[in-house]
Amino acid sequence: MNKGLIDLHEVGMTYQAASGPVEALAGISASIGAGEFVSLVGPSGCGKSTLLRIVAGLRPATRGTITVAGRTVTQPIPDIGMVFQAPILLKWRSILENVLLPAELAGKDPAKLRPRAEQLLEMAGLAGFGPKLPRELSGGMQQRAALCRALLLDPPLLLMDEPFGALDAMTRDDMALELLRIWGEKDLAREARKTVLFVTHSIPEAVFLSDRVIVMSARPGRIAADLRIDLPRPRTVELRATEAFGRLNLELFRALTGKTGGGTTL
Amino acid sequence: MTKLGAFSRQYWPTVVLFAFLLASWQTAVTFGNIREYLLPAPLSVWNALWHGDTAWAGHLWTTTLEIIGAFLMAAVVGVALGVAIAWSPVLANALVPFLVFVNTLPKVAIAPLFLIWMGYGIFPNMLMGALIGFFPVVINTAVGLSQVEPDMLDLGRVFNAPKWKIFVKIRIPNALPYILSALKITATAAVVGAIVGEFVASQRGLGYVIVTTQSSMNTSVAFAALVWISVVGLLLYGAVVLLAHLWAPWAEGVD
The missing domain is CATH 3.40.50.300 (P-loop containing nucleotide triphosphate hydrolases)
Known part of the structure; x- marks a missing residue:
């Protein structure tokens, strides 16, 4: 077997739709x-x-095994850090508070990660946008903020x-x-x-x-x-x-x- | 000054329409020889608002208390039931059909029962207002708590966040604009409920004043009571709008 960070072995997934079972994935193996x-x-x-x-x-996969690390x-x-098609920032939180959300969800002290969040925003070209609300930013800038959020805990x-x-x-x-x-x-x-x-x-x-x-x-x-x-x-x-x-x-x-x-x- | 200018630019049609209606009303009564007990002139309603034999302060106080009580009860119970429904599918299955049943009952028809059970007083009238106004709060709370993007919930799962934390940090703020929008309806419903309650059983309050004018034919007093009711109703509605502005500024322009 391969030794990668991610190993997929014969992964398959079948889900039940109204019309019967649908095979979404079959025999996926990759490292x-x-x-x-x-x-x-x-x-x-x-x-x-x-x-x-x-x-x-x-x-859950319905067949096969997945190992990560x-x-x-x-x-x-x-x-892991996840970024989706939509930025899905919380509308009521400032950009900085949004970037710090993973810390709160994971039960870590957001105050300690604040410098890192600010550094990430600066790296993403969003220096000074921390206190703004998401709706004040363009779509591209919101997506950069979402990327900062994904990187906060350094996954x-x-x-x-x-x-x-x-x-x-x-x-x-x-x-x-x-x-x-x-x-x-x-x-x-x-x-x-x-x-x-x-x-x-x-x-x-x-x-x-x-x-x-x-x-x-x-x-x-x-x-x-x-x-x-x-x-x-x-x-x-x-x-x-x-x-x-x-x-x-x-x-x-x-x-x-x-x-x-x-x-x-x- | 510019703010005032913008305000007057937006609302002058409202003011003009209102003034026109009042003027037509006054003219019709004065020159159309309409009898006072059928339709009192705006000026005599104005007089009845401030003078006359009615002790407005007491009635106003009673009705205002009932309306505020009804509103707060509907808000607290409505949000609590909405949270229960969104929290647990079992509770949802138990509560929703029952609440729909309660909501389809004509609440006015229950008012005489309240008289039998609780007698005269402020509380049954509060309860009537709460009963009429709580349902939209339940529904909007439950909807607002569940209308969270699935990706956002995945984000919560990735970090293994406990259910309560997702509720506090994501679901409840998400529901806030929905709840506030329901409370605008509740503000109006609370007024209806309080007045209906007073119609059926009361010894004080603006609804009581209207009922008594039926026998005395003192129509201008009934109109004056209507004006006071709408003043209280508008103030409560305005307070909810202000609250929405302060609590959920991000949702501005949504509804």
């Missing part, structure tokens, strides 16, 4: 190493968001469910760069980086961000391709114009649409 940035792409309804929640222990996942696991694993899906294209590309910067692709050694599992609809986004892209097929969700992205880091805007970038996009596109078998090369 994700510490410090790896892995994207999950696939069509709507391929179960990639469900898989993310299964890894987090928020939904050597422990079998049977219930929600604490050492080794970051689970992101289409975090930029609700943003406009330009903000989205900016956020991708921002995420890589905060992730520390320039400043941190590979082992010191957080492991990221990133769900997205966008192939270029997945290629731009990731060390590895896992392509999923729909109904039931299976792994259709698992592709290493050997592009140099730190990634830059110019990278998007290179031939290598385009070739990887095409390869993933083919794997996704099943047009040729060319996408399954590892």
Whole structure:
């Protein structure tokens, strides 16, 4: 068996719908190493968001085993940061109080984590926005605050469910760069980086961000391709114009649409 | 000064309409030769508000107490029941059908029973107002407590937060705008309940004043009582709006 930070072995999930049982995921096996940035792409309804929640222990898998950091996942696991498609900030709390929410929920003293929260906000370009209410910030800024909230307790694993899906294209590309910067692709050694599992609809986004892209097929969700992205880091805007970038996009596109078998090369 | 300017720009149509209606009313009564006991002129209502034989202060006090009591009872009991329903599915299954049943009863029809059980007094009239006004609070509290984004609840589960903490930090603040919006309805219902209670059984209060004018044909006094009732009702409503503004400023413009 592989020894990664996350190990999935023959994971499957069937849920009961009104019309009968629906197989959402089938035979998912993968190993994700510490410090790896892995994207999950696939069509709507391929179960990639469900898989993310299964890894987090928020939904039970009906088959197979999931281990994170050597422990079998049977219930929600604490050492993760989660970012969703919507920022889901609490409307009545200031940005700083929102970033500190995990401390309160986890029963830690928020006062002690305040300097870290302020430092995270500064790193995310939100210095001075701490006392503002969420509705006073743009969608992109709210999502950055949500990222700060996910990073507050310094989790080794970051689970992101289409975090930029609700943003406009330009903000989205900016956020991708921002995420890589905060992730520390320039400043941190590979082992010191957080492991990221990133769900997205966008192939270029997945290629731009990731060390590895896992392509999923729909109904039931299976792994259709698992592709290493050997592009140099730190990634830059110019990278998007290179031939290598385009070739990887095409390869993933083919794997996704099943047009040729060319996408399954590892 | 600019605030006053903005205020007058927004509300001048209200003032004009009100003045026009009052003027038409006064003109119709004066020149249309309408008898005083059918429709008193605005001016005689104005006079009855301040002078005349009615001891307004006492009646006003009684009715105001009943309305505030009814409002507070409805608010406290309504929120408590809403929390119980949102907290436990078992309690929800027990309570909801019963509460729906109570709500479909015409409350006015119960008022004579209150007279039999509790006699005359302020309390049965408070209870009547609370009974009419509590239901929207229960429903809105329960809805507000459960309308939390599932992702937000997942966030709570990730950190293994106990149920009470999710209630205190997420669900209750989330429900606050819903509760305050229900309390606006309750403020009006409390007035209705107090007056209905007084109609059926009372020796004091503005509703009692209206009932007595039926036999004395002192219609201007009945109108004056109506004016006092609406003053109390408007003040209570305004207080709830102000409370919403202070407690849930983030929900401004939502309802």
